[in-house]
Amino acid sequence: MKLTHGFPVRLLTAALLIGALGGCSTVKGWFDGDDKPDEKPTDPAELVDITQSVSVSKLWSANAGKGEDRLGIQQAPVVEGGRVYAAAVEGGVRAFDLQTGKQVWQYKSDLRLSGGPGAGQGLVVVGTLDGQVIALDAATGAEKWQVKVPNEVIAAPAIGTDLVYVRSNDGRVTALNAANGERRWFWTNELPSLTVRGNAPVVVGPGVVFAGSDDGTVTALSAGDGRPMWTQAVGTPEGRSELERMADVDGAPVLEGTTLYATSYKMETVALEGPSGRPLWTRDNGGAGGLAVTSSAVMVADPAGTVWALDKYSGSALWSNTTLARRSLTAPTIHGDYAVVGDYDGYLHWLNTDNGEVAARARVGGKALRGKPVVADGILLVQDVEGGLTAFGFK
Numbered sequence: 001m002k003l004t005h006g007f008p009v010r011l012l013t014a015a016l017l018i019g020a021l022g023g024c025s026t027v028k029g030w031f032d033g034d035d036k037p038d039e040k041p042t043d044p045a046e047l048v049d050i051t052q053s054v055s056v057s058k059l060w061s062a063n064a065g066k067g068e069d070r071l072g073i074q075q076a077p078v079v080e081g082g083r084v085y086a087a088a089v090e091g092g093v094r095a096f097d098l099q100t101g102k103q104v105w106q107y108k109s110d111l112r113l114s115g116g117p118g119a120g121q122g123l124v125v126v127g128t129l130d131g132q133v134i135a136l137d138a139a140t141g142a143e144k145w146q147v148k149v150p151n152e153v154i155a156a157p158a159i160g161t162d163l164v165y166v167r168s169n170d171g172r173v174t175a176l177n178a179a180n181g182e183r184r185w186f187w188t189n190e191l192p193s194l195t196v197r198g199n200a201p202v203v204v205g206p207g208v209v210f211a212g213s214d215d216g217t218v219t220a221l222s223a224g225d226g227r228p229m230w231t232q233a234v235g236t237p238e239g240r241s242e243l244e245r246m247a248d249v250d251g252a253p254v255l256e257g258t259t260l261y262a263t264s265y266k267m268e269t270v271a272l273e274g275p276s277g278r279p280l281w282t283r284d285n286g287g288a289g290g291l292a293v294t295s296s297a298v299m300v301a302d303p304a305g306t307v308w309a310l311d312k313y314s315g316s317a318l319w320s321n322t323t324l325a326r327r328s329l330t331a332p333t334i335h336g337d338y339a340v341v342g343d344y345d346g347y348l349h350w351l352n353t354d355n356g357e358v359a360a361r362a363r364v365g366g367k368a369l370r371g372k373p374v375v376a377d378g379i380l381l382v383q384d385v386e387g388g389l390t391a392f393g394f395k
Contacts, residue, residue: 018037037261044344045305045325047291053359054338054350055395059379060101065091067305067387068370071129073114073154074289074330075136077381077389080119080138084376086128087113088387093134095141098379099360101391105141109134114152116371116383118201120159121178125166133166135181145181149174155199158209160223165202165209173211175201175226185226189213192332201252203260210260212249220263235266251290251331251372263291263300266362269310271298272391281315290331290372292339294353299339301329307341307351319356324349331372338393342369342382347394364390 003090051350061320065088069077077086084096087110095104110267111134117126124136133360135144145351151170158165160193161186164176164308173190175184191214208229211219234249253262255274263269265288271280285308291300297318298310305325309318328344338350338359346367350360367384 005330007158008025013237033147041093042326045323046363047347048323050358050361052361053352053357054336056165056350056362056392057395058127058362059391059393061390062094062096062101062103062346062389063368064088064116064383064387064389067383069385070115070116072370074116074371075114075383075385076156077374077383078117078119078156079374079376079381080124081146082124082377083138083380084389085117085119085138086383086387086389087115087117089113089129090097090294091387093117093124093126093141094138095138095349096224096389098391105138107134107141107143115154115199115201116156118159119185120156121161123159123164123178125157125159125164126238127155127157127168129154129167131168131177133157133164134293135178135183137147137164147176147181147183151337152174155201158202158204160204160209163223165204167199167202169199171213173209173221173226175223179295185338187211187219187221187226189215189219191215193339198242202252203253203255205255205260208274210253210255210262210274212251212253212262214248214250216249216264216266218249218272218277220274223387225341229238230269232272232277232279234262234270235268248288250288254291254293256293261291261293261298263287263289265303268303269298269300271312271315281313283310283315283317285310285343287331289329292334294339297353299330299332299353305329307332307339307356309339309353321351321358328368328370330369332376333372333373333380335375335392336378340373340375342373344368346384347378348373348382364388 013109066088092109093107093211112129151168155167174186203210219231248265260272269286287302307321330342332339
């Protein structure tokens with residue numbers, strides 16, 4: 001049966017994924033030496049005691065409004081020019097001072113805002129669950145323009161020199177004039193019947209934008225006119241059922257120099273030559289949520305909760321950490337010498353990028369973390385599913 005691509009289907013997909021992940025083997029008992037017959041292999045791994053080798057502290061916390069709860073849209077803040085911009089499903093958009101957390105302005109809206117905002121070129125741009133795209137003045141929060149795209153927007157818009165790039169839930173990328181919102185071009189990629197809830201934000205490069213798709217591919221588009229330049233598979237949609245064939249690229253690819261790194265729900269990670277799309281290497285470790293890149297490694301968390309470090313130049317595995325199995329991890333981000341992931345129970349985990357050992361842990365609260373943490377000026381920021389925004393730093 002062909003499923004439509006509307007909002008209810010994505011909720012169904014999330015429910016299916018929960019069942020699918022339940023089949024993973026347990027790691028409980030590997031670290032504490034105890035056999036506990038009441039524990040189930042589908043349970044999240046219990047956190048083991050660690051000896052903290054680095055000290056982190058909460059710098060400030062704030063409320064961005066009513067959060068995403070169970071919508072699965074992975075809201076996350078964005079930092080630009082010393083300010084933190086955060087959106088909430090209900091409560092509009094708020095700007096905070098990065099260092100103090102003091103609220104600078106608030107844009108109020110009756111629309112249900114989704115995903116996270118994008119910021120740049122003096123603009124803050126956010127999408128809604130009914131397909132509106134709203135551009136605000138970054139300095140004051142005043143609305144500059146508002147336009148409609150064909151479907152909900154659950155990925156943060158990307159802002160180039162003159163254009164705003166919006167990835168909507170129907171597989172379309174729309175380029176809008178940054179000055180007035182007028183549509184310049186659009187490109188559409190057909191969606192598979194069943195997909196993971198989530199969309200990859202568009203990544204802007206020199207004269208090109210990269211779009212991850214739900215069919216497991218990444219496409220390079222001409223930034224000026226949307227002309228496809230190349231398409232390359234990240235995850236191959238193989239399997240007997242729609243569920244087995246899901247290969248979504250839902251995390252933002254990372255462009256470093258001329259190399260593009262991307263990962264997929266099919267648990268494949270690739271490095272591509274940006275100008276041509278030529279594969280440099282591929283590795284069977286990955287996840288839909290996205291990745292992070294250091295000077296020597298690519299960090300990725302797979303659907304089972306294993307965090308991997310892959311050699312940046314060959315893709316070979318440097319280390320893996322399985323102690324966070326089935327804890328529904330966010331994509332990793334890099335904070336100093338550590339890869340940081342959040343989990344379903346509101347914990348942040350700092351993993352040493354050299355060996356994968358957990359060096360520090362902090363709890364934001366009891367609410368799930370789904371959006372990828374963000375780092376700016378040495379400060380790590382994370383937004384929970386109830387709209388709580390928290391900043392951490394090293395002591």
